[in-house]
Amino acid sequence: MILTKRKTLNLPPSPPKLPLIGNIHQLGKLPHRSLRDLSKKYGSLLLLLLGYNPTLLVSSADKVREIVKNHDIVFSDRSRTTAANIFFYKCKDMACAPYGEYWRQVKKMSIVQLFSHQSVQSFHHKSEEEDGRSKFGELGKRLLILFNSLCVGDMFPYMKAISAELDAFLDQVIQERKAIESHEEGTIKNDFLSIIMHLQKNGTFEMDLAQENIKAYWLFNTDMFVAGIDSSTTTKVWMMAELFKHPNAMKKIQEEVRNVVGNKLKVDAEDVSKIKYLKCVLKETFKTTSGCVKLGGYDIPSNTTVLIYAFAIQRDPKWWENPEEFIPEGFENSSIDFKGQDFQLNPFGFGRRRCPGIAFGVASIEFVMANLLYWFNWKLPAGETAENMDMAELYGLTVTKKTPLPVLPVSHFSL
Numbered sequence: 001m002i003l004t005k006r007k008t009l010n011l012p013p014s015p016p017k018l019p020l021i022g023n024i025h026q027l028g029k030l031p032h033r034s035l036r037d038l039s040k041k042y043g044s045l046l047l048l049l050l051g052y053n054p055t056l057l058v059s060s061a062d063k064v065r066e067i068v069k070n071h072d073i074v075f076s077d078r079s080r081t082t083a084a085n086i087f088f089y090k091c092k093d094m095a096c097a098p099y100g101e102y103w104r105q106v107k108k109m110s111i112v113q114l115f116s117h118q119s120v121q122s123f124h125h126k127s128e129e130e131d132g133r134s135k136f137g138e139l140g141k142r143l144l145i146l147f148n149s150l151c152v153g154d155m156f157p158y159m160k161a162i163s164a165e166l167d168a169f170l171d172q173v174i175q176e177r178k179a180i181e182s183h184e185e186g187t188i189k190n191d192f193l194s195i196i197m198h199l200q201k202n203g204t205f206e207m208d209l210a211q212e213n214i215k216a217y218w219l220f221n222t223d224m225f226v227a228g229i230d231s232s233t234t235t236k237v238w239m240m241a242e243l244f245k246h247p248n249a250m251k252k253i254q255e256e257v258r259n260v261v262g263n264k265l266k267v268d269a270e271d272v273s274k275i276k277y278l279k280c281v282l283k284e285t286f287k288t289t290s291g292c293v294k295l296g297g298y299d300i301p302s303n304t305t306v307l308i309y310a311f312a313i314q315r316d317p318k319w320w321e322n323p324e325e326f327i328p329e330g331f332e333n334s335s336i337d338f339k340g341q342d343f344q345l346n347p348f349g350f351g352r353r354r355c356p357g358i359a360f361g362v363a364s365i366e367f368v369m370a371n372l373l374y375w376f377n378w379k380l381p382a383g384e385t386a387e388n389m390d391m392a393e394l395y396g397l398t399v400t401k402k403t404p405l406p407v408l409p410v411s412h413f414s415l
């Protein structure tokens with residue numbers, strides 16, 4: 001008889017759990033806020049059970065540094081969810097692909113072709129194309145909702161066996177995916193697929209791409225246009241809302257934008273790079289609006305999802321003075337940046353799986369915001385005041401503003 005000795009794991013602290021749902025009842029409607037009390041009570045490493053999913057919440061910048069420095073490869077994997085399997089042909093897109101050779105190749109191809117300095121520069125000339133792609137954005141948003149719902153389904157594997165509705169739901173998911181593919185075929189296939197074929201022919205992409213991988217790679221556009229557009233748009237909305245709430249910051253940024261641009265009536269990329277306060281406002285906005293960054297699967301116990309609790313880290317008094325206030329000036333004489341070296345500011349994640357779209361995201365936000373602030377003065381509709389402006393949040397992949405931003409542009413220049 002072989003006796004196996006079971007290793008007892010020294011697990012991080014956990015709040016009390018309920019049968020079947022674990023800690024889900026403690027998340028509330030805004031998990032990024034409710035988890036804060038738990039992390040204050042239990043410490044910077046907190047093990048939650050979400051349904052059947054063990055989830056490690058990391059809420060200290062020092063712990064994040066330690067994890068990224070010592071365990072980056074382990075954390076670079078992704079958990080294989082039902083949603084990713086269905087939508088991305090068994091996780092063949094970049095964001096959901098398990099860490100390994102395939103992910104490395106897809107990432108290499110994207111960096112060469114899509115995230116190069118040249119591509120980011122050409123972003124300014126391509127902004128009109130975004131209109132044509134906004135339809136895809138709408139479809140992409142619906143897809144995201146379905147995607148998230150499937151992730152919730154993964155927390156309760158026992159329900160899969162008993163839920164007849166799940167089959168109907170999965171049918172709906174597959175139909176939505178087909179709708180996206182046919183839309184894609186018409187709009188993106190030509191330029192995107194030709195890039196892939198070209199790279200495969202000239203040997204840049206070293207793997208032989210099966211038809212399914214290529215299809216999944218079209219859906220990589222979902223990563224691009226949902227991950228990219230959704231997060232950038234959300235940041236712009238919060239930035240504008242915060243500027244309304246802080247009229248001195250609004251006045252200061254508009255003066256700086258108009259000083260830098262002068263009377264050229266055109267804001268170009270060089271101008272944007274000179275508007276220093278814009279970068280401070282952007283960093284402060286990132287600081288106040290990120291929720292949780294998902295790191296991937298880790299094995300304490302196996303298949304633990306690790307969440308970096310950006311919301312708490314970016315409000316940690318150890319790193320930030322007046323952490324609950326919106327004070328962009330805090331960045332004026334500070335070298336803290338979001339490029340992945342400063343663990344207390346982490347809107348784009350860390351390590352190998354860090355967001356590859358930083359340059360695109362930042363360029364698009366800064367360019368659009370500089371233009372909006374240069375061309376227009378902004379006011380609220382009659383009856384609304386900055387004090388009573390609704391800043392309620394909606395939790396999701398990104399923390400969005402629950403109600404639309406009720407602001408009105410007034411042209412600054414008499415044409």
Ligand code: HEM
Nearest residue numbers: 094095223224228231232294348349350353355357360361
């Ligand atoms: C304000 C803008 C943006 C924010 C805050 C943001 C944030 C993030 C975060 C937190 C991650 C996860 C990192 C991790 O798992 O450690 C991520 C991944 C990713 N982002 Fe972004 N992102 C932004 C813009 C963009 C843009 C513009 C694109 C594409 C054009 C993009 C494409 C991606 C992709 C493909 C991944 C998955 C990378 C991988 O798994 O290897 N993002 N992003």
